[in-house]
Amino acid sequence: MTTRIDRAFAAAKAANRPAFVTYVMGGDPDLATSQAILNALPQAGADIIELGLPFSDPMADGVAIQMGGQRALKAGQTLLGLLGMVEEFRRKDENTPIVLMGYYNPIYSFGVDRFLAAAKEAGIDGLIIVDLPAEEDNELCIPALKAGINFIRLTTPTTNDQRLPVVLENTSGFVYYVSMTGVTGAAIKSRAAVGEAVQRIKAHTDLPVAVGFGIKTAEDAAEIGKHADGIVVGTVLVEAVAKTLVDGKATDRTVAAVRDLVADIAAGVKRART
Amino acid sequence: MDGTNSLRNGPDEHGRFGIYGGRFVAETLMPLILDLEKEYRAAKVDPVYQAQIKDLATHYTGRPSPLYYAERLSQHLGGAKVWFKREELNHTGSHKINNCLGQILLAKRMGKTRIIAETGAGQHGVATATVCAKFDLPCTIFMGATDVERQMPNVLRMKMLGAEVRPVTAGAGTLKDAMNEALRDWVTNVENTYYLIGTAAGPHPYPEMVRDFQSVIGTELKEQFRELEGKLPDAVVACVGGGSNAIGTFHAFLDDPEVAIYGAEAGGHGVDVENGHAASMTGGRPGVLHGNRTYLLQDADGQILEGHSISAGLDYPGVGPEHSYLHDTKRVTYVPITDNEALEAFQLCTRMEGIIPALESAHGLAQVIKLAPTLGKDKSVVLCLSGRGDKDVESVGKYLGLLK
Numbered sequence: 312m313t314t315r316i317d318r319a320f321a322a323a324k325a326a327n328r329p330a331f332v333t334y335v336m337g338g339d340p341d342l343a344t345s346q347a348i349l350n351a352l353p354q355a356g357a358d359i360i361e362l363g364l365p366f367s368d369p370m371a372d373g374v375a376i377q378m379g380g381q382r383a384l385k386a387g388q389t390l391l392g393l394l395g396m397v398e399e400f401r402r403k404d405e406n407t408p409i410v411l412m413g414y415y416n417p418i419y420s421f422g423v424d425r426f427l428a429a430a431k432e433a434g435i436d437g438l439i440i441v442d443l444p445a446e447e448d449n450e451l452c453i454p455a456l457k458a459g460i461n462f463i464r465l466t467t468p469t470t471n472d473q474r475l476p477v478v479l480e481n482t483s484g485f486v487y488y489v490s491m492t493g494v495t496g497a498a499i500k501s502r503a504a505v506g507e508a509v510q511r512i513k514a515h516t517d518l519p520v521a522v523g524f525g526i527k528t529a530e531d532a533a534e535i536g537k538h539a540d541g542i543v544v545g546t547v548l549v550e551a552v553a554k555t556l557v558d559g560k561a562t563d564r565t566v567a568a569v570r571d572l573v574a575d576i577a578a579g580v581k582r583a584r585t
Numbered sequence: 586m587d588g589t590n591s592l593r594n595g596p597d598e599h600g601r602f603g604i605y606g607g608r609f610v611a612e613t614l615m616p617l618i619l620d621l622e623k624e625y626r627a628a629k630v631d632p633v634y635q636a637q638i639k640d641l642a643t644h645y646t647g648r649p650s651p652l653y654y655a656e657r658l659s660q661h662l663g664g665a666k667v668w669f670k671r672e673e674l675n676h677t678g679s680h681k682i683n684n685c686l687g688q689i690l691l692a693k694r695m696g697k698t699r700i701i702a703e704t705g706a707g708q709h710g711v712a713t714a715t716v717c718a719k720f721d722l723p724c725t726i727f728m729g730a731t732d733v734e735r736q737m738p739n740v741l742r743m744k745m746l747g748a749e750v751r752p753v754t755a756g757a758g759t760l761k762d763a764m765n766e767a768l769r770d771w772v773t774n775v776e777n778t779y780y781l782i783g784t785a786a787g788p789h790p791y792p793e794m795v796r797d798f799q800s801v802i803g804t805e806l807k808e809q810f811r812e813l814e815g816k817l818p819d820a821v822v823a824c825v826g827g828g829s830n831a832i833g834t835f836h837a838f839l840d841d842p843e844v845a846i847y848g849a850e851a852g853g854h855g856v857d858v859e860n861g862h863a864a865s866m867t868g869g870r871p872g873v874l875h876g877n878r879t880y881l882l883q884d885a886d887g888q889i890l891e892g893h894s895i896s897a898g899l900d901y902p903g904v905g906p907e908h909s910y911l912h913d914t915k916r917v918t919y920v921p922i923t924d925n926e927a928l929e930a931f932q933l934c935t936r937m938e939g940i941i942p943a944l945e946s947a948h949g950l951a952q953v954i955k956l957a958p959t960l961g962k963d964k965s966v967v968l969c970l971s972g973r974g975d976k977d978v979e980s981v982g983k984y985l986g987l988l989k
Contacts, residue, residue: 367888368761368874370768371611377755389886415609416873420887442609442873446599467613469775474616492613493773 315408315436316461316484319358320519320540329536331356331580332521333573334412334545336363336379337396338388339552344561345383348552348569349400353407355570356577361439361543364393364413371441373496379549382559390417390426394433401434410437410463410484415451423451427458437461437484445477452481465489466512468504475515485519485541486512490526496546499525499535506538529579536583544576592839592916595907600789603913605906608788610876613772622790624695629797634690641686645719646676648801652809652967657937665819665960667953669940669970670806672830679943679972680799680830681712681783687798689716692779699774700724702781703767705732705760705826706898706945707739708972709783714748725749727767730758732897738976757891760826760901764875784827785905788876792905799833802969807837814965820845820956823969824949825919826863826899828908830971839916847956848908849948851894852921863892864921865904866912879906895924895984896944898972926951928984931974943972944981 313321323330333352338345352360365380365388372380397409411430418426418440430438438455445452445464452462461484469492470478479486490505491497499505509520522535523543536542551572555565595602608618628634642648651674655667672680692700700722704710710726717724726743730752733740743750756762771780785795803821810818821838823831825848838844853862862868865880872881874889882890882902894900911917927944930951935941942950946969953968960966974981982988 367756368765370765370875371613371772373769384888414873416881416883416889417887419873419878420883420885441611442876444608444610444612444615446608446615465612467611469613469616471616478612489613492775494769497773 314461314484315406316359318406319408320485323358324540327584328581329539329583330358330519330521330541331577332359332361332523332541332543333357333548334361334363334543335548335569336365336376336383337393338365338383338386339379339549340382340556340559340561340565341386342388342392344565346396346399347566349396350403351566351570352573353404355573356580357407357573359408359410359541361410361412361545362393362397364390364411364417366414366417369414371494373494373546375496375546375550375553378553390421394429397433397435408436409434410439411435412439413441415440415442418451423454427455427460431458431460435460437463439463439465439487441465445480448481456481456483463487468492468508472511475512479516482518485521486516487543488512488520488522490522490524493524495524497525502534505535509538529576532576532579533583536580542580548572592911592914593836595910596789596793600793602907602910604871605879605909606789606792606877608876609873609878610788611772613775617775618788620695624691625790625794628691628694637690638687642683642801646682646686647674649805649809650674652806652813655938658934659957661937662954662957664958664962665956665964665966666962667957668810668818668965668967670802670834670967672802672969672971673942673946673973677712677715678975679708679712680802680833681709682715683801683833684783684795684798684829685712685716685781688781688794689720689722692722692781693720695779697777697779698722699778700781701727701767701770701778702783703727703760703763704783705729705763705900706896706943707732707736707743707976708898708943710748710750711739711742711746713781713783714743714746717748718746725751725770727751727753727763727770729760729763730754732759732763735980736897736976737979759891759897761889761891768875784829785832785907786827786875786877786879786903792877792907795829796832796836796907799829800836802830802833803835803837806834806967810967817841817844818967819960819964820847820966821969822847822849822949822952822956822966824849824899824945824971825904825908826851826901826945827903828905830969832905832907834969835911835917846917847952848917848919849922849952850919851896851899851948852923852926853893853895855923856921860890861893862921863894863900863902865902866909866919867921869902871909874903877906879903879909880912895927896948898943898945899948920952922948922951928981930954931981940970941974941978942970943974944977946971
């Protein structure tokens with residue numbers, strides 16, 4: 312049985328381009344606007360959606376996503392609210408995979424089994440939980456796999472060849488290569504090094520490898536996308552939301568700003584291998 | 586007693602004390618944390634490393650710290666004899682130096698060239714800046730903006746010692762936010778940077794390592810008390826924020842059931858006041874933050890609360906994982922102490938013993954003030970006087986209306 316994630320990567324591959332993975336913070340800047348942004352992403356060119364679960368203490372995120380999370384929490388976002396967004400999205404879109412990305416505590420607090428059942432029901436395809444390394448696989452990774460939800464692992468420049476098999480062992484869906492040692496939104500130091508790292512990971516796994524952290528423009532996407540099976544864009548989309556706000560409130564430009572930027576970067580993704 | 590029933594065997598090979606502890610960090614940090622553990626295991630059995638620590642403890646820190654009989658205070662309270670383990674007399678003015686010396690030697694062994702640390706009251710920041718000056722390593726201290734304001738003397742000390750102090754404005758600008766920012770820096774500069782965590786919390790092996798470095802407190806205390814009184818004390822008391830002075834005091838006594846152990850948490854405005862305290866064990870529930878599972882102050886949705894305490898060093902929504910374990914097993918009794926109780930204890934100690942305690946340690950003292958009168962005159966209670974209060978005189982002066 313193929314999953315939505317498998318099909319999305321296969322479709323991109325068939326079109327001779329990387330898959331375009333977009334990250335938005337669930338509930339930013341308010342619940343209704345965030346739902347409208349989410350619903351607009353596939354049409355704008357997103358192949359896979361990472362939906363951020365806001366957390367009070369996002370230790371691996373830069374300022375832009377920190378602020379996005381704070382806006383979402385202030386707007387009243389909760390774990391149940393986020394699952395509701397996915398449910399709503401699924402009424403009109405049965406094909407675009409959704410990966411929940413965040414930190415462990417809100418899920419632990421909710422209860423792992425209860426969460427997995429609700430996430431499956433809502434139509435979530437995968438999880439990226441920043442503070443659950445392979446050493447803590449028994450917490451959520453193994454139960455998620457049993458529940459039929461992919462657990463997508465981050466690999467980083469510090470994950471050496473010796474450690475890669477440990478990290479990849481229970482990874483499913485795809486592998487997320489973090490392009491740098493740093494928080495979300497920092498700048499990539501060397502594109503060539505990213506390409507080499509992707510090749511190194513691919514020597515250890517048949518899973519698609521997506522690259523994220525530091526991809527900001529259509530040009531970045533085209534360059535990084537030459538060697539990767541997918542590229543992930545997040546911070547600039549969250550910044551696009553922030554730029555349209557007036558007194559912290561959404562305006563009629565908010566949804567359009569994200570949609571236009573996704574469309575622009577999608578064009579870069581399409582020309583990555585031409 | 587070091588058998589299977591010992592409470593002193595933790596953590597297990599996964600860094601767990603019961604269900605608490607663990608290694609909940611981003612993958613970027615995982616290889617480094619595994620390296621650190623390997624390096625620490627090697628150092629622990631290296632006689633050269635142990636001799637270095639011993640030598641620095643004697644000639645730099647000034648150990649052993651005295652065990653002092655607080656005679657006037659004991660008479661005033663009219664019950665058990667009250668003793669102070671005088672960690673505030675250590676170089677830099679608190680127990681924090683014990684841990685910093687151990688870790689800076691490790692950082693050197695690992696070839697790291699830059700040190701970062703978080704600090705609340707500034708005691709750990711000062712101790713870190715001190716060892717960085719001595720060992721000639723550049724250091725950056727992350728400190729919540731609110732704490733920078735209420736602990737200005739320590740900020741100046743750190744700067745004079747050559748540290749860069751980075752105020753953190755996120756959240757409430759206290760210890761939790763400083764720790765987030767330190768972790769972000771660490772993820773970014775993991776190749777050359779050593780994170781010198783100041784409390785017995787964070788990802789494995791930090792809780793174990795910091796406890797080991799601080800255990801000198803309880804080990805000395807036990808020996809000194811036996812020499813003076815020929816027995817074990819009836820109770821030991823320490824304040825608990827992250828809990829490094831507390832675990833350092835308690836660890837030697839965990840397998841002595843005749844010794845009652847009390848940890849004083851920050852009760853702030855009272856544990857019934859929502860988000861008005863920092864008593865994570867009395868008022869929180871288990872969760873995952875900053876690399877470990879432990880008791881945390883959090884809302885119904887698992888978002889971490891800021892908490893509140895008059896004392897910057899206790900103003901943290903979590904606690905070291907070993908304390909969570911000792912709380913569940915009931916070996917240690919954790920009690921909340923309010924801001925006002927701590928302020929009263931601060932003044933009493935100052936007037937009766939001529940010792941100005943840190944506001945953090947004053948929380949422990951407030952528990953002693955409650956406990957001693959309930960025990961007979963033949964009993965003894967020992968408080969870990971973890972830090973001196975010079976840094977607090979201005980903010981206490983404001984609270985008491987001595988300053989405009």
